[in-house]
Amino acid sequence: MLFSKETYVERRRKLRELVGSGLIVLFGNNDSPNNYPSNVYKFRQDSAFLYFFGQHRNGLVGVIDADSGNEVLIGDDIDIDDIVWYGSVTSVAQMAEECGVGASAPMTRLAQMVEHAVTDGRKVHYLPPYRHDTMIQIMDLLGIHPSQQREGASLSLIKAVVKLRSIKSEEEIAELERASVIGYKMHTTAMRLARPGVTEQYIGGVLDGIASSYGAQVSFPSIVSMHGEILHGYPSPRALEAGRLLLVDAGAETNENYCSDHTRTTPISGKFTTKQKEIYDIVADCHDLALSHARPGVRWWDVHMAVCALMTDRLKELGLMKGDTEEAVRAGAHALFLPHGLGHMMGMDVHDMEGLGQVYVGFDDETRPSSQFGTNALRFGRRLEAGHVVTDEPGIYFIPDLIDDWQKKGINAQYLNFDKINAYRDFGGIRIEDDVLITPDGCRFLGKERIPYHTADVERYVEEHREESPVIY
Template identity: 70%
Template sequence: MLFDKETYTARRDRLKRKVKEGLILLFGNNDAPSNYPANVYKYRQDSSFLYFYGQHREGLVGVIDIDNHKEYLIGNDIDIEDIVWFGAVDSVADLAAQSGVEHSAPMSRLEELVTQARTQGRKIHFLPPYRHDQMIQLMDLTGIHPSRQREEASLELIMAVIDQRAVKTPAEIEEIERACAIGHEMHTTAMRLCRPGVSEQYIAGTISGIASAKGCMTSFPTILSMHGEIMHGYPSPRPLEDGRLMLCDAGAETNENYCSDNTRTTPINGRFTSRQRDIYSIVEACHDHVLDIARPGVKWWDVHMSVARLMTERLKELGLMKGDTEEAVRNGAHAMFFPHGLGHMMGMDVHDMEGLGQRYVGFDDEVQPSTQFGTNCLRCGRRLQEGWVMTDEPGIYFIPALIDEWKSKGIHKDFINFDLLETYKDFGGIRIEDDILITASGCRMLGHERIPYHMDDVEEFMAQRTN
């Protein structure tokens, strides 16, 4: 457990005060078979269960009976056969005591508790499930078919969990910065290995090994490609080519499942071309602009749009965009180059709490999601709060299929210079991403060591590589 039992008790007490009544079910994860039952994927505990109980063991369910002032940790003790193969582990009763939970019981008791609450007409609160074994278990307990479980999940519980998990304590920030330290080693290693002839898969595999050795795992499958214009360009066997750029989007997850997430775009031969410098300088300026304007009370929507305006102005200077900047951004013309959101919350999930419903995590009555292309990928729009952790990740991409689509249909022809844009089809893409903490007066980048990202710093770092 990362924290003492008082921390988890206090978190559950706050949850009870927010939800007010009913029976709360918080499902931990089970082992997930890969290709046959005994060969399982690397285990990962559910983040919300871990947040409120701190236990990593599989096969557990937390039950909070608000009305009767009782809490249970439900799960079966392992038998001697499991002990032979996996070693002895603490009993469920011991795990409950470690988490500050008074009662424990075998899994068979869960049905009894839920049935009793349903008979009494009490509300059963659960979060949207995302694993099919949990969906089946929930259907057996409540009678709700898996196709309806997400829409029937408890909004009171969802909002209460988001309210707590969104604001990170100093102790949580320390754990995130441990992940950032691993991420720093991953990214600087990728930059050192970046050179013509080295394969994308070799670099991605090497840095994933760093995460495995120093943390729990990567916080998401590593994105590493010369085709930076592909948002999720996973590594291929192809060797890196002289004169192109390598985009690496990767992060680490600690043993306690707190995450980092950074992106760097590196010239494969160690030097940016003039054209690469032109585009990189815009992304660099947009990245640093966020550091200047993000602060409590400011809408992340407005930060995103401010970056879009700055990007549009700079692209106009290069002749790639034209027309009125405000009108271009309002109509979404910038999404030709920037088709994703500026960033997302981060914590125990790299896209923090996204499984609870992005419209609840990142939006509210004041700021609603957009349906406009590009802006519809903005994962957060509401006002920033002190203690939030966000990613700052502007990018510029030249996507041949998108260029052809918009050009053929005349989409945003008043704002985009398609003739010049044609000459950039072989460019790829550039993204710079860092993790930022919203502080009382502004924001700061997380991680005690900075992964080089200013162009001169990148070239200096690359020049110091050893073979």
């Protein structure tokens, strides 16, 4: 366990108070087979279970009685056959003691506990499931079909978990700093390797290896692509080409599954062309504008819109956009170039708690999500609080199919110069992303060292550190 027993006890106490009554059931994850039962993917514990119970073993369920305060850690101890292959492990009773839970029980007890609660007319609280084995377990326990389980999940439990996990403690911030240190190693390595002839796949594999060697794993599949206009462009066997840009969006999870998430865009030839620098500098300035705005009490929605306005002004200077900036942003014309939001919350999940429902994580009664293209991809819009961790990730992309679609349909034609835009069809895309902690008086980067991102700093770093190793790619 990462934190003290008292930390987990206090977290569960607060959870009980927020939920108020009923039986809270928090499912840990099970092993997930790759291609046959005993050949499994690397195990990753459920974040909510880990937050409240701190145990990484598979096959566990935590039960909390919000009325009586009784807590039980449920799971089966491994048998001698498993010990032969995997070695002796801590018993469920010992794990319960480690995280301050008063009792343990075998998995067969779970159905009895749930049945008693249902019979007594008590609410059984569970979070929206995302793994099919958990869905089957919930169906067996409560008779709710998997297609209806997200709808049937406990709203009071969701809101309680979001409230508790949104504000990071000093202990959590320290772990997030460790994740950012790994992220620094990953991204500076990618910048050193970015040269003609090296494949996207090779760089992606090196990044995954760094994450695994310093922590648990990557926090999401690494995005490594010369086609930066593809928002999730995963690495291909394609060799890097001189004159193009390499976009790398990658992060790491620590052994305790706290995440980092950075993006850098590097000129493969070592220097930005004039055209690339013009677009890159807009993105860098938007990134820095967000940092200057981010502080407690400010809506991230408003920061996003300020970034969209600056981007529109600068694209107008290049002749790519036209008309009144405020009207263009209100109409969503900028989304041709920025079809996603400024950032998201981050913590034990790289998109923190997104599985609980983004409307509960990133929005509230004051700030509601938008249905407008581009803005509808903003995952976080509510007011910032000290202790929030968010990503700052503006980008500019030239997506040929989207350009064709808007031009054909005349979408926002009064704000877009398509003749000029079409000259950028082979440009690709640029994104710059950092992890930001909201402090009482502003914000700061996470991590000990900042990954270079201003044009002069990027070019200087590549010139001074580029690897010329004789590796066969």
